[in-house]
Amino acid sequence: MAYGPLIYAYVLTLSGLTIGRRIYLHLIPLGVQVAYYLILLLLPKHSSHEWIQNIHFPWIDYLLAVLVTFSMSVYLYASYRRLINFNRQLEQQRSDSEAFRFPWITRFLILNTVSLTTLCVFLILGLWYPFSYDEHFWLFSIQSLLLLYLSFESWKFGDIQVPLLRDISQCHIHLDQSEHEKALSWQKLIQESAWWKHPEFSLKDLANQLGSNTSTVSQILNKGLGKNFNTLINEMRVNSICETLRSGLEGRSILEIAFSKGFNSKNSFNRNFKNIVGLTPSEYLNSQVPNHKSLKYVKNGANS
Structure with a gap:
């Protein structure tokens, strides 16, 4: 549950916005997920085994996958919107806008969208044919590679100072002669x-x-x-x-x-x-x- 919120926080930071304490609200689902797994670890072995076999794998595991997919969809969309708004502000306010377009972020979001679409297909097929962890492993590997790509590009362009931009789209004045x-x-x-x-x-x-x-x-x-x-x-x-x-x-x-x-x-x-x-x-x-x-x-x- 952390993947989507952290990507969104990264895009916000890269595009010059200051992340306040409200970002922690986005991590509440992650906290619930971590607490759930901690409770499973603390349960007696017999009870934990029964819960996992009878409840977790048949129901909760699939529900978590759906929630993760939904979370990623929402945060990828929000990241796209922020990036589009940032580029629009660059066009309006900077004569050197080309230097701050960060094309690797666009590529990263597109590749994640493709990965997310594939995951959705797996979830739909999983209603009739449940997939094992091993069959899902290659999807997790792709996401890991995407994060490595993002880390490398961020390191390569880490010295870029993002300009502070103001949203002027809602400001309207009347012009006379x-x-x-x-x-x-x-x-x-x-x-x-x-x-x-x-x-x-x-x-x-x-x-x-x-x-x-x-x-x-x-x-x-x-x-x-x-x-x-x-x-x-x-x-x-x-x-x-x-x-x-x-x-x-x-x-x-x-x-x-x-x-x-x-x-x-x-x-x-x-x-x-x-x-x-x-x-x-x-x-x-x-x-x-x-x-x-x-x-x-x-x-x-x-x-x-």
Whole structure:
């Protein structure tokens, strides 16, 4: 009963939320399960044997399997929801959102969902053909391997500092014409101040510069400009990169140019460039400077 709650607690922690004491409430079913097995151990051997043979194996063992499956289903769903919400907040508030997407968590949850589905099939078949522990053992082995995978990925990326994000989806403000003009003035200020060149520039940083808060700034940008903070910053970066590419590489690779404009990830650069321009970086360069030498670009491993 501990598997689901602990995975959920891990996802909450990884996505920047502080776990309070209420997390222990999620472990109450585990406490009941442990207490049950302790009572079985303390019972006289004869009584314990009779209970296990006549009650536990025919009824309680199957009921526990159903409860564990239900618990895992609920907590996997809750973990998915939290991860989706976290990624949405990243898109709204961070210009370097690619660095905090944690794809291994998504893979881990998907693989656990497959494992859980298989377990459900076993439980349904078990109504007609009870499976022994040995026949279930490979499922437990898969879960152990998944936990080892999660531990390794967590160790590998353990130095990542997760940004603190605020849920601004429920904040609504009314925009009048002056607010629309304010959004345009902020856009001009961001452009002229070149804040977009800083890889870690965030919505919170912008709000601090403007003497406002993230909710107000986000709403004004979204409604005044029709785009969120992340899109605005990356458009400025891509537009600047395009302007530089039209002048030629000047001895630099495309990736070097991209990194000098605020991108800190090859994947983020390629994805945003294609979304905004409609072409890959090399396709755009070929269309603007047909006779350029792209050897350095290819050697650095960018998308072609």
